Amino acid sequence: MENTLNQMxxxxxxxxxxxxxxxxxxxxxxxxAAVRGGADFLLAxxxxxxxxxxxxxxxxxxxxxxxxxxxxxxxxxxILDRVAVPVLFGASCFDPSTSPEMLVQQTCDVxxxxxxxxxxxxxxxxxxxxxxxxxxLGFAREARMLALARQAGLLTFGYAKTRTxxxxxxxxxxxxxxxxxxxxxxxxxxVAQSFxxxxxxxxxxxxxxxxxxxxxxxxxxxxxxxxxxxxxxxxVCNEASADGYVGGSTLDRVPLExxxxxxxxxxxxxxxxxxxxxxxxxxxxxxARIAGIVGQSEFVLAVLEQVTRxxxxxxxxxxxxxxxLGRGALARALHPLSERSGPLVTLRAIxxxxxxxxxxxxxxxxRQGVLxxxxxxxxxxxxxxLPISVQRRLADWLEQGMLGVDGLARDTAGAAHGARLVxxxxxxxxxxxxxxxxxxxxxxxxxxxxxxxxxRPEDVPALARHRLAMLGGGQQISADGYRLLLAHAxxxxxxxxxxxxxxxxxxSESEIIESIALxxxxxxxxxxxxxxxDHAQHPRTERDWLLEALRRNRFRRGxxxxxxxxxxxxxxNKMRRMGLLE
Numbered sequence: 001m002e003n004t005l006n007q008m009x010x011x012x013x014x015x016x017x018x019x020x021x022x023x024x025x026x027x028x029x030x031x032x033a034a035v036r037g038g039a040d041f042l043l044a045x046x047x048x049x050x051x052x053x054x055x056x057x058x059x060x061x062x063x064x065x066x067x068x069x070x071x072x073x074x075x076x077x078x079i080l081d082r083v084a085v086p087v088l089f090g091a092s093c094f095d096p097s098t099s100p101e102m103l104v105q106q107t108c109d110v111x112x113x114x115x116x117x118x119x120x121x122x123x124x125x126x127x128x129x130x131x132x133x134x135x136x137l138g139f140a141r142e143a144r145m146l147a148l149a150r151q152a153g154l155l156t157f158g159y160a161k162t163r164t165x166x167x168x169x170x171x172x173x174x175x176x177x178x179x180x181x182x183x184x185x186x187x188x189x190x191v192a193q194s195f196x197x198x199x200x201x202x203x204x205x206x207x208x209x210x211x212x213x214x215x216x217x218x219x220x221x222x223x224x225x226x227x228x229x230x231x232x233x234x235x236v237c238n239e240a241s242a243d244g245y246v247g248g249s250t251l252d253r254v255p256l257e258x259x260x261x262x263x264x265x266x267x268x269x270x271x272x273x274x275x276x277x278x279x280x281x282x283x284x285x286x287x288a289r290i291a292g293i294v295g296q297s298e299f300v301l302a303v304l305e306q307v308t309r310x311x312x313x314x315x316x317x318x319x320x321x322x323x324x325l326g327r328g329a330l331a332r333a334l335h336p337l338s339e340r341s342g343p344l345v346t347l348r349a350i351x352x353x354x355x356x357x358x359x360x361x362x363x364x365x366x367r368q369g370v371l372x373x374x375x376x377x378x379x380x381x382x383x384x385x386l387p388i389s390v391q392r393r394l395a396d397w398l399e400q401g402m403l404g405v406d407g408l409a410r411d412t413a414g415a416a417h418g419a420r421l422v423x424x425x426x427x428x429x430x431x432x433x434x435x436x437x438x439x440x441x442x443x444x445x446x447x448x449x450x451x452x453x454x455x456r457p458e459d460v461p462a463l464a465r466h467r468l469a470m471l472g473g474g475q476q477i478s479a480d481g482y483r484l485l486l487a488h489a490x491x492x493x494x495x496x497x498x499x500x501x502x503x504x505x506x507x508s509e510s511e512i513i514e515s516i517a518l519x520x521x522x523x524x525x526x527x528x529x530x531x532x533x534d535h536a537q538h539p540r541t542e543r544d545w546l547l548e549a550l551r552r553n554r555f556r557r558g559x560x561x562x563x564x565x566x567x568x569x570x571x572x573n574k575m576r577r578m579g580l581l582e
Contacts, residue, residue: 020244023251027052028078030252035083037567044075045090045118060119069090088114093141100145104152114155117142123159147172181225184249197226204240219243291333294466295459299451306448309339316421318443319451324493329424335377342375344485357390376419383423384434395438453490460485467501480515
C-alpha cells in the first residue's frame with residue numbers, strides 16, 4: 001500500500017498541477033463511471049448506498065443496520081476487484097462489539113487497499129458528542145483505528161472538521177486528511193450551510209497550512225458543504241492549495257437528479273408537442289422527400305424549415321455550400337414545393353449551352369427570355385461564374401420586381417407572376433460567394449446555407465443507412481463501422497460517403513459491414529484510387545481521433561466531451577497528456 005500512496009504523491013508533486021479526486025460511492029455502476037471519469041481512488045461508504053436508495057446521506061448516522069456489514073456487502077459484490085484504483089473501506093467505530101483491531105483485520109482480510117473513518121462522530125456535537133467520547137465510541141476511537149490501519153500497511157483516510165480532530169489524525173500518522181464542511185448543499189435534499197465558498201476556502205487555507213507545518217507529506221482534501229460543482233471545488237482547492245477533493249452527493253445524487261429530471265422532461269415534452277408538430281412535420285417530410293435530403297441533425301432540420309417557409313413565397317432564393325451537398329436538387333425542389341404552374345428551367349453558368357444574358361432576358365426587340373415566363377422557376381447553377389454584366393442585370397431585374405416596375409407578367413390585380421429566380425453558388429470554407437454586392441443584397445432574405453458533412457456528423461449514419469437501402473443488399477454497418485465513419489472528415493461530402501458505402505458493401509463478405517471494410521474503402525479516394533490527401537485518411541491514433549472531435553465541435557470542450565461520451569475532466573486530462581493544451 002506504500003506504493004499506492006507513493007503513486008498518489010507523485011501525481012500531486014509540486015508543479016504537477018494535478019488534483020487528486022476521490023469518489024465516495026455506494027453502487028458499482030457509479031463507481032465504474034467515476035473511475036472512467038478519472039477518479040484516483042474510491043471510498044465505499046454506507047452514505048453512498050443510502051443515497052442510491054433514495055435517502056439522504058444523513059441516514060448513514062442512524063441505527064438502521066449494521067453499518068460495517070451493510071457497506072462490506074455492496075462493496076465486495078459491486079466495487080472491490082472491479083476497478084483499477086484503490087478502494088477504501090468506510091468503517092464505523094460506533095459498534096462497541098467490534099474493536100478497532102477487529103475492523104482493521106477484517107479490512108485487510110477482505111482485500112481493501114485502505115480504510116476511512118465513516119460514518120464518523122464529526123457529524124455530532126453538543127452533549128451527545130461528549131457522551132460518545134466518554135463511552136469511547138467517539139473520534140478518539142476512530143483515530144486509534146486509523147493508527148492501527150497505518151501500522152498494518154493500509155492506506156489511511158481521515159475525516160475531520162475541527163483542529164482538535166485534525167491533531168488526533170496527525171498523531172495517528174494518517175496519510176490523507178479530509179476537511180469536511182458538512183452535508184452537501186446541492187440537489188433536492190440540500191442541507192442548510194454554515195459556510196460560504198469564500199469562508200470554506202479561507203478555513204481550508206489556514207488549516208492546511210498548519211497541517212503542512214507539522215506533517216508536510218500529508219495529503220489534504222476538502223469535501224461537502226457549499227462545494228457543489230467543479231467551479232466551487234476549483235476555487236476552494238486553489239485558494240487553500242488543497243491536494244484534492246472528495247465527491248459524494250456531487251458525483252452521484254446531484255448529477256443523477258439533474259440528468260434524470262431533464263431527460264424525463266424532454267421525453268414528456270416531446271409527447272406533449274407531438275400533436276402540435278404533426279402538420280409541420282408533414283411539411284418537412286414532404287420537403288425532404290422531394291429534395292432528396294437525408295439526415296437528422298439540427299442543420300438539416302433548419303434547412304428544411306427554411307425551404308418550407310420559402311416555398312410559400314415569391315422571394316428569390318440563393319442556395320450556397322460546398323460541392324457534393326445536393327444544392328442543385330434542393331434548388332429544383334423549390335418548384336414543386338411552391339406548386340408553381342410554369343416550367344422549371346435550369347441554366348448552368350459554367351459552359352452554358354446558350355449565352356446567359358440572352359437566355360435569361362431575351363434579345364431585342366421582341367423575344368422574351370425565360371425570366372418572363374409566367375409562374376416559372378429559373379435555377380442558375382454555379383451562379384458565381386456568371387459574367388459581372390449579367391449579375392448586374394439580374395440585380396436590376398430583381399429590384400424592379402420588388403418595386404413593382406413593369407417587366408414582370410401580372411394578373412388583373414397587378415400581382416407579379418414572372419419567373420422565380422433561384423441561384424446556386426459554390427462556397428469555400430471561410431469565404432463568401434463571388435456574387436456582386438448588389439445581387440447579394442437582393443437575395444439576402446432567401447439565402448440558404450447548406451453546412452458541409454464534417455460539421456454535422458450526426459447525419460452520417462442516416463446517409464449511410466439510406467445508401468445501403470438504395471443498394472438493396474440488406475446489409476448493415478457494425479457499431480465500430482459507424483464510429484469509423486463518424487471519425488472521417490468527408491472532404492468530398494455526400495458523394496464521397498456514397499462511394500465509400502458502395503465499395504465497402506461490394507467487398508464485404510457478410511451482411512454486417514465491419515470497420516475493416518469501411519477503413520479500406522475510406523483509404524481510397526472517391527474514384528477508387530488511393531487518396532493522397534490527409535483528410536481522406538482515417539485517424540489512426542487516439543490523438544487524431546480527439547483532435548478531429550475538437551475540430552468538429554469548434555474546440556468547445558463541453559460539446560466535445562458530450563460528443564465523445566466522456567467527462568470534461570477526462571477530456572482535459574487527455575488533451576493535456578497529448579499536448580493539445582496551449
